[in-house]
Amino acid sequence: MVKIKTSNLNLHFGQNHVLKNVNLEIEEKKITAIIGPSGCGKSTLLRTFNRMNDFKDDMKISGSIMVGDQDIYLDKIDLSHLRAKVGMVFQKPNPFPKSIYKNVSYGLDIQGKFSKSEIQAKVEESLCAAWLWEEVKDRLHSPAMSLSGGQQQRLCIARALANSPEVLLLDEPTSALDPQSTARIEELCVALKQRVSILIVTHNIAQAGRISDYTAFMYLGEVVEYADTSQMFTVPKDKRTEAYLNGVFG
Amino acid sequence: MKKLYDSLFYLITLICAVGTMIMLAGIIISIFNEGLPLFRHVKIWDFLFGTFWYPTHAEAEFGISTLIVGSLVVTLGALVIAIPLGLGSAIFISEIAPAWLREICKPLIELLAGIPSVVYGLFGMALLAPMIRQLFHLDSGLNAFTAAIILGLMVLPIISSMCEDALQSVPKALREASLALGATRWETITRVLIPASRTGVIGGVLMGFGRAIGETMVVLMVAGGSAQMPKSIFQSVRPMTAAISAEMGETVFRDIHYQSLFAIAIVLFIITFGFSLLSETMGRKR
Numbered sequence: 001m002v003k004i005k006t007s008n009l010n011l012h013f014g015q016n017h018v019l020k021n022v023n024l025e026i027e028e029k030k031i032t033a034i035i036g037p038s039g040c041g042k043s044t045l046l047r048t049f050n051r052m053n054d055f056k057d058d059m060k061i062s063g064s065i066m067v068g069d070q071d072i073y074l075d076k077i078d079l080s081h082l083r084a085k086v087g088m089v090f091q092k093p094n095p096f097p098k099s100i101y102k103n104v105s106y107g108l109d110i111q112g113k114f115s116k117s118e119i120q121a122k123v124e125e126s127l128c129a130a131w132l133w134e135e136v137k138d139r140l141h142s143p144a145m146s147l148s149g150g151q152q153q154r155l156c157i158a159r160a161l162a163n164s165p166e167v168l169l170l171d172e173p174t175s176a177l178d179p180q181s182t183a184r185i186e187e188l189c190v191a192l193k194q195r196v197s198i199l200i201v202t203h204n205i206a207q208a209g210r211i212s213d214y215t216a217f218m219y220l221g222e223v224v225e226y227a228d229t230s231q232m233f234t235v236p237k238d239k240r241t242e243a244y245l246n247g248v249f250g
Numbered sequence: 251m252k253k254l255y256d257s258l259f260y261l262i263t264l265i266c267a268v269g270t271m272i273m274l275a276g277i278i279i280s281i282f283n284e285g286l287p288l289f290r291h292v293k294i295w296d297f298l299f300g301t302f303w304y305p306t307h308a309e310a311e312f313g314i315s316t317l318i319v320g321s322l323v324v325t326l327g328a329l330v331i332a333i334p335l336g337l338g339s340a341i342f343i344s345e346i347a348p349a350w351l352r353e354i355c356k357p358l359i360e361l362l363a364g365i366p367s368v369v370y371g372l373f374g375m376a377l378l379a380p381m382i383r384q385l386f387h388l389d390s391g392l393n394a395f396t397a398a399i400i401l402g403l404m405v406l407p408i409i410s411s412m413c414e415d416a417l418q419s420v421p422k423a424l425r426e427a428s429l430a431l432g433a434t435r436w437e438t439i440t441r442v443l444i445p446a447s448r449t450g451v452i453g454g455v456l457m458g459f460g461r462a463i464g465e466t467m468v469v470l471m472v473a474g475g476s477a478q479m480p481k482s483i484f485q486s487v488r489p490m491t492a493a494i495s496a497e498m499g500e501t502v503f504r505d506i507h508y509q510s511l512f513a514i515a516i517v518l519f520i521i522t523f524g525f526s527l528l529s530e531t532m533g534r535k536r
Contacts, residue, residue, distance in 0.1 A: 052430060057348065084432040094423035097446050107431040110441070156427070163432060 003028035003197040009063035013056060018044050020221040031189060031198045033212035035205060040218040042201045046169050050086040087160030088169040092176045093152035095144035100136050103144045103155055107163040122162050130158035131188055150181025170200040186211050209233050217241045285512030303477040305507040312510045316477045320487030323480055324469055325462040327398025328405055332458055336409030344417040345439055363407035371471035374400035386484060394480055394487045397473035401465055405458040416450020417443055449532045456529035460522045466491035490514050
């Protein structure tokens with residue numbers, strides 16, 4: 001099943017042509033990695049799926065992106081609803097300076113349609129799903145900032161999960177973490193694909209190889225190659241992909 | 251030779267720094283020195299809480315509670331006006347205005363801070379007071395209300411720019427986190443940005459308070475000047491600063507009246523010092 005489909009997606013920041021004719025079909029409940037050298041547009045591509053590029057004044061976009069059966073760049077789209085459905089986790093853990101509990105309940109509080117007990121249940125469920133519950137259940141009301149970096153990042157994942165998203169966008173989620181925390185988040189991603197489709201941008205080629213089902217290699221704003229991860233990592237079709245995977249540039 | 255220059259430079263800057271501190275200390279010491287002898291004649295309690303300020307009567311009374319209340323009414327009134335406007339404009343400039351508009355608004359508001367207070371006073375006296383008088387059918391427009399408005403305008407740029415700095419210091423990552431969870435811009439501002447910049451905002455308010463309570467020219471010109479307990483905000487008041495500046499010329503060197511004005515200065519000094527200390531520590535914590 002295809003979860004996200006982009007057709008002839010082009011994106012400009014002012015004069016800068018950042019995404020060039022991107023056509024991708026992202027599979028549901030799989031992990032798709034987006035790799036490529038710095039500045040190739042992979043983060044920008046990721047941020048088109050929850051319309052986080054909209055805040056740049058000089059952004060122009062054409063083509064279409066379907067999430068499920070909805071074209072998310074239609075004018076009538078409810079952005080709050082879209083962003084709850086397509087969650088995002090950022091490069092550096094960015095918990096709010098609030099309690100652990102309040103961080104996770106934030107999205108639900110905003111939606112304003114859940115009772116206190118429903119929120120409580122969802123907070124617990126999300127923290128469990130992000131493998132954080134056992135570590136924080138006795139101190140849900142202490143500040144989120146008191147957690148370690150890896151825990152903070154799992155909290156950010158829990159926070160996104162609380163909105164019951166269909167898609168989770170991860171923008172280099174482990175690049176600010178130590179190897180142990182990284183390993184834990186990688187395992188978590190694999191476990192989470194039971195419930196969500198995951199898109200992960202990563203600088204770490206090995207990470208893409210370890211956890212992803214599909215990989216897209218981007219270069220200078222284009223998707224050069226998109227294939228099964230095992231296939232791309234063993235027999236890349238494009239010379240540029242091969243060069244990147246072998247560390248010739250990047 | 252180089253070494254000589256170095257030590258000379260060291261010496262000069264040291265003298266500047268020490269000189270500054272000595273002068274400040276000198277001012278503080280002399281205020282206390284001139285003011286404290288009052289309490290040989292007047293009890294501190296009667297001074298602070300007495301309701302009659304008759305410094306020149308044959309049977310003089312030196313109760314400054316009406317002056318303190320006058321100061322507080324005008325200052326709190328000013329904050330009631332300046333806090334919502336200041337915070338609102340800070341939110342607009344920092345979070346909502348497009349870049350080009352921010353470039354215009356920000357310096358414009360900071361420019362307001364540079365206007366001499368006598369100009370504000372003149373505006374209040376000549377233009378605002380008659381308007382207030384007509385609007386509310388009063389005998390005089392020179393009252394606590396008018397003074398609070400003018401004073402509010404004066405502290406507005408301070409509060410606005412401090413709140414704006416506080417909002418700007420919230421990391422972009424937190425804004426993105428909030429928006430990415432489905433929050434609107436408004437929800438992001440009220441639920442994340444303002445709480446996260448709380449200490450800075452409070453610091454700005456405290457600073458505005460200190461500035462307003464110490465302001466002299468505006469209240470001297472606009473507040474009316476009667477040392478009475480105001481029954482409504484539309485009555486004339488005599489804030490502490492106005493009393494000091496209006497009466498100092500009439501006193502005899504080191505008589506009781508003279509000492510009592512210095513004692514008022516001590517009260518003012520303690521209040522403003524306390525508030526700047528508080529806003530300073532708030533800033534540190536951040």
